[in-house]
Amino acid sequence: MRRPLTFKDRLAALLPKLVLSPSILAVSVGVYLFIVxxxxxxFSSSKMMPRFDFVGLDQYVRLWSTPxxxxxxxxxxxxxxxxxxxxxxxxxxxxxxxxxxxxxEGVLRAIxxxxxxxxxxxxxxAWKWIMNPTLGVQKVVNDLGWTSFTFDWITRPEVAxxxxxxxxxxQSTGFAMAIFLAGLRxxxxxxxxxxxxxGAGLTRIYxxxxxxxxxxxxxxxxxxxxxxxxxxxxxxxxxxxxGPGSATEMPSTFMFSATFLRNQMGVGAASAMMMLxxxxxxIVPYLYSELKEDRNGH
Amino acid sequence: MxxxxxxxxxxxxxxPLASTAHAEGKVEGIHHWVSESEVGALKVLTxxxxxxxxxxxxxxxxxxxxxxxxxxLRTRMAAGNPPATMQLLGYEGVxxxxxxxxxxxxxxxxxxxxxxxxxxxxxxxxxxxxDYFAVPINMHRQNWVWANKAVFDAHxxxxxxxxxxxxxxxxxxxxxxxxxxxxxxxxxxILEVFEAILTDQNGTDFYRKAVIDLDEAALSGPEMLKAFDxxxxxxxLVDAGYTGRDWAVATGMVASGEAAMQIMxxxxxxxxxxxxxxxxxxxxxxxxxxxxxxxxxxxxxxGTFGNEDPAITAGQDAWVETVMDAENxxxxxxxxxxxxxxxxxxxxxxxxCAKRSFADxxxxxxxxxxxxxxxxxxxxxxxFAGVFFDxxxxxxxxxxxxxxxxxxxxxxxxxxx
Numbered sequence: 001m002r003r004p005l006t007f008k009d010r011l012a013a014l015l016p017k018l019v020l021s022p023s024i025l026a027v028s029v030g031v032y033l034f035i036v037x038x039x040x041x042x043f044s045s046s047k048m049m050p051r052f053d054f055v056g057l058d059q060y061v062r063l064w065s066t067p068x069x070x071x072x073x074x075x076x077x078x079x080x081x082x083x084x085x086x087x088x089x090x091x092x093x094x095x096x097x098x099x100x101x102x103x104x105e106g107v108l109r110a111i112x113x114x115x116x117x118x119x120x121x122x123x124x125x126a127w128k129w130i131m132n133p134t135l136g137v138q139k140v141v142n143d144l145g146w147t148s149f150t151f152d153w154i155t156r157p158e159v160a161x162x163x164x165x166x167x168x169x170x171q172s173t174g175f176a177m178a179i180f181l182a183g184l185r186x187x188x189x190x191x192x193x194x195x196x197x198x199g200a201g202l203t204r205i206y207x208x209x210x211x212x213x214x215x216x217x218x219x220x221x222x223x224x225x226x227x228x229x230x231x232x233x234x235x236x237x238x239x240x241x242x243g244p245g246s247a248t249e250m251p252s253t254f255m256f257s258a259t260f261l262r263n264q265m266g267v268g269a270a271s272a273m274m275m276l277x278x279x280x281x282x283i284v285p286y287l288y289s290e291l292k293e294d295r296n297g298h
Numbered sequence: 299m300x301x302x303x304x305x306x307x308x309x310x311x312x313x314p315l316a317s318t319a320h321a322e323g324k325v326e327g328i329h330h331w332v333s334e335s336e337v338g339a340l341k342v343l344t345x346x347x348x349x350x351x352x353x354x355x356x357x358x359x360x361x362x363x364x365x366x367x368x369x370x371l372r373t374r375m376a377a378g379n380p381p382a383t384m385q386l387l388g389y390e391g392v393x394x395x396x397x398x399x400x401x402x403x404x405x406x407x408x409x410x411x412x413x414x415x416x417x418x419x420x421x422x423x424x425x426x427x428x429d430y431f432a433v434p435i436n437m438h439r440q441n442w443v444w445a446n447k448a449v450f451d452a453h454x455x456x457x458x459x460x461x462x463x464x465x466x467x468x469x470x471x472x473x474x475x476x477x478x479x480x481x482x483x484x485x486x487x488i489l490e491v492f493e494a495i496l497t498d499q500n501g502t503d504f505y506r507k508a509v510i511d512l513d514e515a516a517l518s519g520p521e522m523l524k525a526f527d528x529x530x531x532x533x534x535l536v537d538a539g540y541t542g543r544d545w546a547v548a549t550g551m552v553a554s555g556e557a558a559m560q561i562m563x564x565x566x567x568x569x570x571x572x573x574x575x576x577x578x579x580x581x582x583x584x585x586x587x588x589x590x591x592x593x594x595x596x597x598x599x600x601g602t603f604g605n606e607d608p609a610i611t612a613g614q615d616a617w618v619e620t621v622m623d624a625e626n627x628x629x630x631x632x633x634x635x636x637x638x639x640x641x642x643x644x645x646x647x648x649x650x651c652a653k654r655s656f657a658d659x660x661x662x663x664x665x666x667x668x669x670x671x672x673x674x675x676x677x678x679x680x681x682f683a684g685v686f687f688d689x690x691x692x693x694x695x696x697x698x699x700x701x702x703x704x705x706x707x708x709x710x711x712x713x714x715x
Contacts, residue, residue, distance in 0.1 A: 047681070048393050049372070065713050067706065068688055134539025155483070155541045157695050244483040244541055245692030261365050262684040263393075264714070 035276065042269035050265060059266040060274075069271060072249040075161050076278075079250070080229040082165045083172075087225055088218070090169065091176025096206065098177070099184045109181070112174040120171065124238025127167040128154070157247035160240055164232075164248055167239055172228065176221050183217030184210065219286065226282050230275060251275050324355045325613035327600070328374070329385035330367040332360035335568050339634035343435070346626050350616045357381060363486075375399065380603035382610050383617055386432050388423070388675025391601050395426035400601045401611075402429040406618050415622075415640045417659065419668040420597055423676060432599035433621045434639035436631050439655050440563040440594035440671035441494045444549065444570070445582040449476055449558045457584045461495055461528050464559075464587055468535040471558050478535040480548035480557035485691025487545055489673045491532055491561045492690045496525040498588035502667045505592075509677045509686075510669075512715075518708050526693060526700035533694060553581065561586060563596060563674070567651055568635040583651040585658060593662035596674040597639055685710035 045055045130136040133152040141149040153159045195205050233252035240248040259268030344354035359367040394400050407430045424432040458464035468478030497505045500521040508516035549569040551557035570581045602614040627638035637655045645656045662668040670676025693703040
């Protein structure tokens with residue numbers, strides 16, 4: 001005979017839902033409701049204050065005929081590609097070096113990780129001075145006697161975006177290194193030994209065995225770094241303030257100035273939706289592959 | 299008595315007390331004055347308000363040239379909890395007045411005859427339709443040149459009478475190894491220079507047509523091309539490390555003699571005075587060179603938000619009177635570095651730069667050559683001013699030609715319409 005359900009049983013059944021409901025509520029209001037709200041604004045003629053009318057795709061047309069937005073999108077792709085490639089390359093290289101059972105590894109690891117502890121505002125301000133031709137590197141080298149040395153990228157619109165890349169790489173490399181290092185530590189030594197017995201050289205071992213085995217670490221680093229680059233705002237603001245001209249404009253800085261400084265809330269919302277779609281294009285396939293692997297029992 | 303009942307009773311007793319304590323004799327104001335001189339200047343007003351029996355509740359939100367304070371206001375408005383008063387810049391007040399959020403101040407204006415005391419050019423920023431919605435406290439002048447007198451004397455340079463002369467002087471200085479113009483790549487600082495050129499070369503009527511009415515023929519006309527050409531000449535007169543420089547750092551370069559001139563509003567004066575320098579002795583102030591003198595104004599004003607609470611309304615009335623009091627305007631502006639918005643305040647206590655500002659304003663009012671500054675938001679609305687920032691900022695740091703700049707400007711303005 002089945003035992004009648006007691007209060008305790010019901011509570012036990014209900015408990016997971018009860019515990020989860022505040023965060024589900026918070027996320028659905030704080031994230032999804034406002035995504036819907038932003039989408040609604042992007043189809044309206046909102047200027048200073050939100051207005052709920054419908055003007056179709058006008059704001060998107062306006063957005064894509066703004067040269068500054070085009071610059072921002074180009075910069076985003078250039079920045080993301082370079083930032084990811086350089087950060088991963090240097091981060092992996094440093095992780096491999098640190099993995100050679102060297103002395104004082106703990107200290108070195110902490111030093112490499114320190115930039116991560118700084119806010120992007122601090123990084124941006126410091127690098128703004130370092131790269132300023134009359135204050136920073138160029139002046140130091142010139143004063144040392146090499147007077148023809150120039151490093152004035154930050155003043156030149158066509159290359160200023162690389163300055164943002166340099167500062168961002170400096171900040172995030174330690175973080176990539178830490179993830180790769182954890183991945184390297186997870187690799188079974190016997191595999192490497194087996195490869196050595198088979199006569200594989202060190203380069204070959206790394207390129208053909210270890211790096212492919214780091215695939216999960218690569219995935220984490222790529223996803224985390226791409227979203228850092230899409231939301232990069234404070235770094236650009238502190239380092240170049242989207243200048244010179246609008247040379248280092250990013251979608252996030254564009255969105256901010258349209259919405260909050262220029263009374264173009266509709267255009268700002270449209271740019272925010274474009275950013276959301278970009279993020280979704282990266283995150284959704286990633287989530288999909290992760291969830292699929294879970295189902296396959298990985 | 300159960301715990302719940304006790305709690306409810308306690309709440310019931312406390313609540314009315316809390317709300318009366320909140321409403322009695324307080325005036326809450328949002329503003330973005332956070333620097334030393336600004337805080338000191340505001341204290342003149344709040345002390346005077348205190349003497350009337352009201353307490354000032356300070357809600358300072360600094361940063362981003364007032365944009366943060368504006369955001370704070372919008373959040374408060376969206377929550378239905380407006381402050382008693384707010385410092386208004388540019389079109390911000392006009393927008394709120396059009397939304398019907400601001401109280402009409404016609405009564406105190408009529409009673410005290412304030413309309414006659416302010417320059418007619420600023421009316422669009424304190425009056426919407428038939429209603430006054432704000433009281434102006436001060437007036438900055440945007441089109442100033444600040445120069446280091448020792449550097450000028452050493453190279454035999456005197457106050458230039460035209461932009462050609464100014465640029466020629468700049469070239470002389472550059473050859474002598476002095477940075478002629480202290481500037482930044484921040485687009486607002488470049489726009490200050492550009493709009494000065496535009497107005498000085500073509501007169502205020504053209505400025506009104508192109509920048510305020512956004513007339514396409516004027517925007518794409520030869521006057522605009524010439525202004526960009528002149529700005530292109532200024533391009534060669536800055537130093538190599540001009541990126542990311544704040545205006546006050548640029549002022550510091552002029553003060554130290556590293557640079558000769560800066561084109562900046564009269565908030566720069568405070569930087570010289572703070573270093574103990576004297577106008578006319580250590581540094582020079584003269585308007586940007588124009589055939590017909592003009593006066594580019596920037597004002598700070600206070601609007602009062604509509605509400606149902608008589609205690610708050612009484613506080614707002616006292617605040618409005620405080621702001622427009624002639625003595626307060628004098629003392630406020632002596633500290634702030636600007637000149638009173640009221641044109642009937644005696645000039646005797648002010649320094650030579652401010653005296654020149656007074657005199658030029660009087661002349662500009664008479665000649666009808668007083669216009670709002672584009673950079674500070676007193677000409678084109680923000681979405682159009684933004685286009686000017688973009689184009690001028692990009693023009694200055696690239697090799698863009700004047701034709702390209704004009705085309706980009708026209709396209710951008712049309713896109714933002």
